[in-house]
Amino acid sequence: MAFYLETLTALMRINRTGEFLRDRLTNELVASGSPKARLFRRLLPPHSLRFSTFFWVLLRILRLRLRWITWKSDEGIKVGQPTAEVVRVQSDTRVITFEPSPSADVVIIIPVYNNWSMTATCLRSLMMTSNETSYRVVVVDDGSSDETPERLAEIPGITNLCLAENVGFLRAVHAGFAAVSEPWVILLNNDTVVTDGWLDALVDMARADDTIGVVGAKLLFPDGVLQEAGSLIFKTGAGVNYGKGDRADKTWYEFPREVDYCSGAALLIRHSVWQSTGGFDLDFAPAYYEETDFAFAVRRAGYRVMYQPKSRIYHFEGATYGTDESPKKRALMKTNRQRLVTKWKRELADHLEPAPHHQVGQAWRSSRGRILVVDSGVPQTDKDAGSIRMFEIVRILRQMGYAVSFLMTRGGLEEPYTGALRDLEVEVIDGRVNYGIEIARLAPVLKFAILSRPEDAIKTEPLVRAFAPQAKIIYDTVDLHYVRESRRAEIENDPAIATAAEWFRETELGLVARCDATLVVTDTEAAVLAQAVPDCDVRVVSIVHSSRPRVHGFGERRDIMFVGNFNHLPNRDAVTWFVEEVFPRVQVAIPGMQFNVVGSHLPDQIAALARPGVNIVGWVHDLSPLYDSIRLVVAPLRYGAGIKGKLGESASHGVPFVCTNIAIEGTFMESGRDCLAADEATTFADAVIALYDDEATWETMSKNVQHVIDAQCSPDVARSALESLFTDLGV
Secondary structure (H helix, E strand, C coil): HHHHHHHHHHHHCCCCCCCHHHHHHHHHHHHHHHHHHHHHHHHHHCCCCCHHHHHHHHHHHHHHHHHHHHCCCCCCCCCCCCCHHHHHHHHHCCCCCCCCCCCCCCCEEECCCHHHHHHHHHHHHHCCCCCCCCEEEEEEEEECCCCHHHHCCCCCEEEECCCCCCHHHHHHHHHHHCCCCCCEEEEEECEEEEEECCCHHHHHHHHHHEEEEEEEEECCCCCCCCCEEEEEECCCEEEEEECCCCCCCCCHHHEEEECCCCCCCCCEEHHHHHHCCCCHHHHHHCCHHHHHHHHHHHCEEEEEEEEEEEEEEECCCCCCCCCCCCCHHHHHHHHHHHHHHHHHHHCCCCCCCCCCCHHHHHHHCCCCCEEEECCCCCCCCCCHHHHHHHHHHHHHHHCCEEEEEECCCCCCCCHHHHHHCCCCCCCCEEECCCCHHHHHHHHHEEEEEEEHHHHHHHHHHHHHHHCCCCCEEEEEECCCCCHHHHHHHHHHHHHHHHHHHHHHHHHHHHHHCCEEEECCCHHHHHHHHHCCCCCEEEEEECCCCCCCCCCCHHCCCCCEEECCCHHHHHHHHHHHHHHHHHHHHHHHHHCCEEEECCCCCCHHHHHCCECCCCCECCCCEEEEEEEEHHEEEEEEECCCCCCCHHHHHHHHCCCCCEECCCCCCCCCCCEEEEECCCHHHHHHHHHHHHHHHHHHHHHHHHHHHHHHHHHHHCHHHHHHHHHHHHHHCCC
């Protein structure tokens, strides 16, 4: 029941009138052959009065639920018991002391006004947490009248800037900036508790990217509930703390992204940007909308405002300068909101109207819109070639200016792979529970959906088409599965495999016919589809590799190697055939040669092939040292499809290879010029023996194969293909 309620609520978010929900529900009931659907049709025939009455009741239930969700996430959030991290700081009784580094280029400015106990907790959390970044602390005492001045004077290692009178938050911040010269300034409220690594996350992000002017942290209520994951501003000037009141560990809030603004409770600010923009506009004094206005000024100056979820900070909201909802405060907020709208009218014209279903679109700034990428799991770039290609495609999409949401339907949020995507500012979504809800959530803002692999594309294509009719759908084959499985069935003479190949053929050709465009990895497969589905739009986006400087020459290398993911059955067949049929002939001619079998997901079948001269290495995280020392790579594939990543990787390192003709199918490589190809055990062994001892040919092929890989598989080639496709699709 909870599953259906969540799904129906997600559909309601797309269109509050219920028209979209009614059309979707009716179509599903008419088309579905499931027992539940047949029973529903019998009890409530579509288009009948009974169905209309049922839908009227359902609509009101869903509207009440949406109101409850909105109320729950509004200002009246109830804060529970503090987390263990907060309690640990609050209960600590050690003397507060700091040892500032004289070489620190980061300064933390903390404006305070009375409320010494809160300030002490903030300073103690700074003292207790671990960070690699060196910093110093400047506390700006805004004319406190309690014990704050005396207590601050007792703390060694901080700079205590005492203002003669209370000037308000904005002017206190300006006073703090005027007193420092470090290139990186952290503005931190005194009603915060920081956590391990919070400072490193902010500073590392800003240092790594010259386009970043401001970085905000993930703010949490003391009980760990999310307070803000960046903030958004609508066309009317209405602001929303994104995710407020939600679970902080949701994948929606776990990736860095460009945002409209971040609350001033914890901000890293590039000092030069503060100086060039003038900092917080004093017209917004004493407070409210100043950080929003500053974010617009930062963008006008050519910089980005970023949200960094790795920096986690607990915020006792409003404790610094109060949370009262007095008429004076409401009037001030209304005045400053109108001031913001008037000042940034041109920029706000591109923002969305305030509405709950617009939050997803407004919460993530991107110059070219949102793309959904669907795959079975996060790319594990050290385990299979398809992952390398997918990761590079996502990287290229980000470089093109698109926001990317990566939805996986089967795998988990494995590290370090999920983190690598998030470091590209990619939203990674675990869709194993209910990917339909996630697609519905993203639907209103999607421009494209790239659906990878037939098993995943066949499940998600109808949902994207129904929820996001405006989005262009691109089917990414990875390789033509039906071609690969047909070849396997022929080699193994297995009718069951032939049946599976036919299912893949019907599924893949159906996807190609229905989708707006299809991606393949070789011209060979493009030609196959052009014949099978003549009117389809097929583009080639191959594996993505670039040539690398070669470390060692022929004389410093030895032995041969195979690399592959052994979950991929053609690789198991290839190694077995080579060890049993080919390598014994090579060993007779070159005694002492080692055949190294390298790859992930090593099965017992392959481990059992170990014998004198056959070294079963297994998975290796970094293959570069092996490629730098090995003389030859072999690719004895007897069936398969697409392009073989192992050859692209070998070619990029300048390592020549011996392979079958199936292995180089679809590449620009030619046997005799760039490699040696043979399909029989005897001729394959002869090719390995010949190339292994021929330095002149080895050196020539080493150079040639790098030129070929750059011509076919460089990132520029892939980007050009995608740019051309998107342009032709008219989005």
